[in-house]
Amino acid sequence: MKKFKSLLIILTMIFTVLSPAAVMANNQEPVIKDVTICEKLGHDLIVITIRPTCEDVGRIATTCLRCDYEDMIIIAALGHDLINEVIIEPTCERYGSITANCSCCDYEEETIFLKLEHYFKSKITVPPTFETEGVKTHTCIHCNESYTTVIPKLDPAIK
Numbered sequence: 001m002k003k004f005k006s007l008l009i010i011l012t013m014i015f016t017v018l019s020p021a022a023v024m025a026n027n028q029e030p031v032i033k034d035v036t037i038c039e040k041l042g043h044d045l046i047v048i049t050i051r052p053t054c055e056d057v058g059r060i061a062t063t064c065l066r067c068d069y070e071d072m073i074i075i076a077a078l079g080h081d082l083i084n085e086v087i088i089e090p091t092c093e094r095y096g097s098i099t100a101n102c103s104c105c106d107y108e109e110e111t112i113f114l115k116l117e118h119y120f121k122s123k124i125t126v127p128p129t130f131e132t133e134g135v136k137t138h139t140c141i142h143c144n145e146s147y148t149t150v151i152p153k154l155d156p157a158i159k
Ligand SMILES: [Zn+2]
Pocket: 038, 042, 043, 044, 064, 065, 066, 067, 068, 069
């Protein structure tokens, strides 16, 4: 029975160490470093600077070696410095794109442009006569692709 009791005490101690709630329940003050020292001596500060990158914020962390004083300044992320590297003009056959690379990191961004639609303008290239058929040429204003259609011979009945 005595052995069981000592085991219980050990368990209680472990619980006390692990749980902050248990510390409060036992009326033990949480450990606080002595702040009053710095009122006389001033803070003994160390500053840790983490530079911001394109995507991540930077930090300037200040901590006092003597007391609990600490300060954190957040520096905004720089954002990417994009430079257009590869520009492909869209045509009627394929998509266009701009590939941009960041000058600071290996971030790459691609912007796609929709394919153009053929847009044909028609022109009579060979006028028809009473004896011969004519030719109409349809040319895409974007890519110069063209096809021809036949214009029937002129009808003598229509004058
Ligand atoms: Zn201090």
